[in-house]
Amino acid sequence: MRKILSVIKREYIQIVRTKGFIIGTILGPVLMAAFIVVPILVQFVSVDQQEKIGVVDLTSEIFPELDNKLDQKLKDGSRRYLLEEYKPETNVEEQLEELNKKVLDKQLTAYIFIPEDISEGGEAEYVSEHVSDFDKQGNINRALSSIVIEKRLSGEGLDPEKIGQYMRPVSLTTKKVTKRGVEKDTGGTFIISWFLVFILYMTVIFYGQIILRGVIEEKSSRVVEIVLSSLRPFQLMAGKILGIAAVGFTQYAIWGVFGIAATRYSKSIITRFFPAASAFDMPTIPSYIFIYFVVFFILGYFLYGTIYAGIGSMVNNEKEAQQLVMPVTMFLVVPILLMMFVIKSPNSSLSVILSLIPFFAPILMLLRICVLLPPFTQIAASILLLILTTVLMIWISAKIYRVGILMYGKRPSLGEIVKWMRYG
Amino acid sequence: MNALEVENITKSFGDFYAVKNLSFKIPEGTIYSLLGPNGAGKTTTIRMVMNIIIPDDGQIKILDQKMDEGMKSRIGYLPEERGLYPRMKVGEQLLFLAEQKGLHGQDARKRIDNWLERFDLTDWKFKKTEELSRGMQQKIQFITTVIHQPDLIILDEPFSGLDPVNTKLLKDIMLEMKRQGNTIIFSTHRMEQVEMISDNICLINKAEKVLEGNLNWIKQQYGKNTIVLDYVGDASFIKDIPEIEKTDDYGKFMEIKLKEQTDPQDLLKRLVDKIRVNKFEVREPSLNAIFIDKVGEKNAQDTVSH
Numbered sequence: 001m002r003k004i005l006s007v008i009k010r011e012y013i014q015i016v017r018t019k020g021f022i023i024g025t026i027l028g029p030v031l032m033a034a035f036i037v038v039p040i041l042v043q044f045v046s047v048d049q050q051e052k053i054g055v056v057d058l059t060s061e062i063f064p065e066l067d068n069k070l071d072q073k074l075k076d077g078s079r080r081y082l083l084e085e086y087k088p089e090t091n092v093e094e095q096l097e098e099l100n101k102k103v104l105d106k107q108l109t110a111y112i113f114i115p116e117d118i119s120e121g122g123e124a125e126y127v128s129e130h131v132s133d134f135d136k137q138g139n140i141n142r143a144l145s146s147i148v149i150e151k152r153l154s155g156e157g158l159d160p161e162k163i164g165q166y167m168r169p170v171s172l173t174t175k176k177v178t179k180r181g182v183e184k185d186t187g188g189t190f191i192i193s194w195f196l197v198f199i200l201y202m203t204v205i206f207y208g209q210i211i212l213r214g215v216i217e218e219k220s221s222r223v224v225e226i227v228l229s230s231l232r233p234f235q236l237m238a239g240k241i242l243g244i245a246a247v248g249f250t251q252y253a254i255w256g257v258f259g260i261a262a263t264r265y266s267k268s269i270i271t272r273f274f275p276a277a278s279a280f281d282m283p284t285i286p287s288y289i290f291i292y293f294v295v296f297f298i299l300g301y302f303l304y305g306t307i308y309a310g311i312g313s314m315v316n317n318e319k320e321a322q323q324l325v326m327p328v329t330m331f332l333v334v335p336i337l338l339m340m341f342v343i344k345s346p347n348s349s350l351s352v353i354l355s356l357i358p359f360f361a362p363i364l365m366l367l368r369i370c371v372l373l374p375p376f377t378q379i380a381a382s383i384l385l386l387i388l389t390t391v392l393m394i395w396i397s398a399k400i401y402r403v404g405i406l407m408y409g410k411r412p413s414l415g416e417i418v419k420w421m422r423y424g
Numbered sequence: 425m426n427a428l429e430v431e432n433i434t435k436s437f438g439d440f441y442a443v444k445n446l447s448f449k450i451p452e453g454t455i456y457s458l459l460g461p462n463g464a465g466k467t468t469t470i471r472m473v474m475n476i477i478i479p480d481d482g483q484i485k486i487l488d489q490k491m492d493e494g495m496k497s498r499i500g501y502l503p504e505e506r507g508l509y510p511r512m513k514v515g516e517q518l519l520f521l522a523e524q525k526g527l528h529g530q531d532a533r534k535r536i537d538n539w540l541e542r543f544d545l546t547d548w549k550f551k552k553t554e555e556l557s558r559g560m561q562q563k564i565q566f567i568t569t570v571i572h573q574p575d576l577i578i579l580d581e582p583f584s585g586l587d588p589v590n591t592k593l594l595k596d597i598m599l600e601m602k603r604q605g606n607t608i609i610f611s612t613h614r615m616e617q618v619e620m621i622s623d624n625i626c627l628i629n630k631a632e633k634v635l636e637g638n639l640n641w642i643k644q645q646y647g648k649n650t651i652v653l654d655y656v657g658d659a660s661f662i663k664d665i666p667e668i669e670k671t672d673d674y675g676k677f678m679e680i681k682l683k684e685q686t687d688p689q690d691l692l693k694r695l696v697d698k699i700r701v702n703k704f705e706v707r708e709p710s711l712n713a714i715f716i717d718k719v720g721e722k723n724a725q726d727t728v729s730h
Contacts, residue, residue: 002523004526006523010516013516222505225507226508227524229496229499230524232493320718
């Protein structure tokens with residue numbers, strides 16, 4: 001036992017001291033902070049420019065009202081959209097051609113063409129170099145619609161004051177129902193699920209690669225035989241996997257502290273600089289998600305870590321290893337590809353089956369837990385299957401490792417590996 | 425008591441026998457050498473003694489006990505394919521490997537410092553291992569083998585790659601260990617070293633034992649019909665003399681095996697007319713000659729060329 005502890009200590013100290021670990025650990029929270037802060041900033045900072053929009057109004061009635069309605073303000077209080085009317089000329093087509101040139105010359109960001117029959121169903125046009133600013137197009141569309149609808153209604157003889165009431169838009173709030181009641185949700189669930197699953201995916205691959213490289217280094221530097229003159233191959237393998245797990249926990253602990261601090265204080269910090277951001281609700285994450293996150297990280301780590309250790313013992317160098325690692329990594333990539341499907345229909349039978357498959361479970365079951373807490377029996381079943389598979393993999397990897405770690409030369413064939421497993 | 429008893433061990437990998445029915449005994453406090461051409465089964469034998477490879481058949485007893493994991497800390501082992509953790513600092517490396525042998529804390533640290541001083545490596549204690557020269561790394565490896573004062577020291581090809589200075593250092597330490605009552609077993613195919621320090625030898629060829637016993641006794645068995653000749657001149661005629669069974673010519677030096685019932689005196693008479701004889705010694709055959717005799721010319725050439 002004392003020998004394994006010494007191996008664990010060695011692995012831990014050697015890795016925690018590397019530049020890669022220190023940079024990764026610092027970069028983690030930075031990325032995490034960026035992940036939380038950037039979307040908020042993008043929402044409130046990027047639209048900080050006045051835009052000049054031309055309007056050709058063939059009805060010559062709509063422009064004044066449009067100018068009134070499109071009153072979105074910039075941070076400094078000035079108008080976001082500066083509308084400029086172009087009186088219709090006799091040759092409209094020529095005029096529009098002219099305006100196209102102005103858009104291309106950047107004198108105008110865009111122009112709006114309002115046909116004479118707009119109230120009777122004619123189509124208005126929005127012409128710009130960039131037509132993917134859905135926020136702006138939405139604003140214009142809403143303003144135009146309400147003006148035209150108001151015109152139609154008042155044409156029917158309705159009281160202009162009543163029209164205002166009738167036109168009041170319906171607001172739609174998204175709420176999430178859970179066992180503990182109904183909560184307001186502003187899209188945070190999606191972001192957090194995606195975020196947690198991504199961390200799990202990255203760290204399992206990252207630490208798996210560290211195990212792989214560690215085993216290969218021991219083997220190719222030939223130090224392994226000296227070490228094995230003191231302890232069993234299984235002890236060495238176990239010590240390595242546990243030591244690197246300890247590194248992982250250290251990193252998670254550091255990230256956890258940053259994460260809690262970030263979710264607690266980031267809003268107040270951001271709001272100080274951008275008061276408008278107070279409208280953005282910080283998503284709250286139930287604590288059971290964190291518990292399952294840690295459980296599935298541990299299980300996923302040990303499942304994939306043992307496989308990586310087994311592979312490391314079979315090969316002579318990292319190049320050879322990458323070929324063998326590819327299919328294993330695919331087992332981690334597939335659930336990432338299936339994420340969108342599972343998020344959309346977390347309780348479909350396909351999602352249930354996929355999340356029970358041990359190689360997918362760490363990612364997909366965690367994702368289902370984040371999106372919509374599945375029945376406990378399903379979670380327990382996936383954890384149990386995962387543990388059984390991990391034990392089986394430890395058994396297989398240990399058998400391969402014991403022989404492979406001392407074998408040099410040609411990479412073994414599948415038949416040879418089966419033979420190794422039968423050696424006394 | 426025997427430090428090591430190997431009884432009828434066999435190990436095969438598929439159809440290939442690495443070791444077949446091998447038995448030998450090593451008395452405590454002696455130096456024992458395991459000889460044989462490359463691929464003869466020396467390393468496999470040593471790995472079985474170390475419990476790294478499990479024999480298919482047979483028994484191994486170390487210090488009168490069955491080999492088990494607990495025994496590993498009473499053994500010092502220097503593998504043939506040796507290495508160290510390249511990115512660990514020398515001091516940490518030694519401490520880690522000492523801990524694996526059951527040493528701890530102050531005791532381990534003190535021993536490390538003593539050995540580093542003895543090998544003149546104190547300045548390198550905080551350097552990364554990969555910065556050391558090959559010779560220095562070999563010294564570190566040797567320290568890890570003996571730091572826990574093992575009763576039995578197993579060295580697989582300990583002299584390979586060592587320069588003359590380090591070869592002497594290693595030889596001196598081996599003899600010192602022997603004087604302290606420790607037992608040393610080492611494998612090699614370099615006969616000079618074996619002849620100088622071994623008490624007993626075991627010659628293995630193609631997985632099987634060919635010859636075993638006390639070195640002096642073995643040489644006596646071969647009789648005093650070998651002549652070592654130190655000469656100047658053209659000695660090519662010697663091999664055609666009918667009374668001579670075999671020659672091994674080095675240009676200035678020749679080992680000659682006479683046929684039975686031949687008087688060395690007659691040979692000397694023939695030589696003095698044709699070449700200048702600086703030395704003419706009648707003695708037992710060299711281990712090298714015995715090795716070649718037993719293993720066969722072709723096989724031995726493969727070995728010597730290494």
